[in-house]
Amino acid sequence: MDAGATINAVRDQTETERDRLGSDKVLIAATDATLETEVVLTTAATRESGLADALGQWAAEADSDVATQFEGAAEAAAERADRIDADAGDPDGFIDHLETVSGTARRVGAGLVAAPLVADRFYLQVVSFFINEADEQRADTFREIRREASALDDGETALGHLSESERETAAAAATEAVGAAYDDYAETLEAMGLDPKPVC
Template identity: 85%
Template sequence: MDAEATIDAVRDQTETERDRLGSDKVLIAATDATLESEAVLTAAATRESGIADIFGRWAAETDSDVATQFEAAAEAAMERANRIDADAGDPDGFIDHQKTVTGTARRVGAGLVAAPLVADRFYLQVVSFFINEADERQADAFREIREEASALDHGVTALEHLSEAERETAAVAATDAIGAAYDDYAETLEAMGLDPKPIC
């Protein structure tokens, strides 16, 4: 299983979770039902700042070619956080999960594969929010942020530095991380009395 096949396998394993993480309820969970521009900006800044901190630490702790990919991803996330121009809040369950991940292969999966896949769904709703707010400037800004945050280039390169067995480990870790993001989302909504499952 090469790098691209590894990512495809993660996509297949997490299709349901990622679909639900891209629903319009994701911002309700992320903002504690405070659907206002400032709260949405804070949620976005929290994610990018959290990812930047974690990837930066992983880069310092990694003694392989993968360290370069963690470092580049950390710098990109911090640059996005600065562009969002909002104070970060308390980390969510996805960021908390990332803090527990150990081992280079698992970190590649949880960080450089899962994080972009989760970001793609989250920022889809951030863009939609600002479109509904008739704030085209912010909508355009978050279209760019979504494209950058969901890019899997660092993940592909990092996976190519791993053995096939390590890529399998990375795929499991990515699936677990996306599961953690979904569990946090679902538990947050359920605590509000909302059903995380889509209404058919």
């Protein structure tokens, strides 16, 4: 599989989890059911700050071509956190998972493929939240943040630096990381007495 096919394989493998991570329950789980502007902003800033920290550490530890992609993605996440303009809180389950990932190929999958796929779903609901709050300025800000955070350019470039077997390792790690984000979401909702599965 080339880089593009690797990303498509991850998308296919994680379709159900990503669909559920894009539901209107995702902010209920992420904010512990405190759907208030400051809490939503803190949750978003926490995700970007945690991602920036993980990617920055990986950039410093990488001794390969992908260090550039880690560094660029870390700087972009830190810049997004600054634009959100809220204090970060404790890391969520997805960021906690990233901190356990080792090995360059696995880190490419988790940090440069899974993280954008998860961000796309999360920010979809953040945009919706601010639309519902009639806060068009913040809705526009988060539309732009969603577009940037969900971009897979760094992931595709980094995958291109890996061998085919390393891309398979990266794909498995990306699938696992999306699964970790979903598990955190589902367990949080279940603890609240809510069903993470969509009601048909």
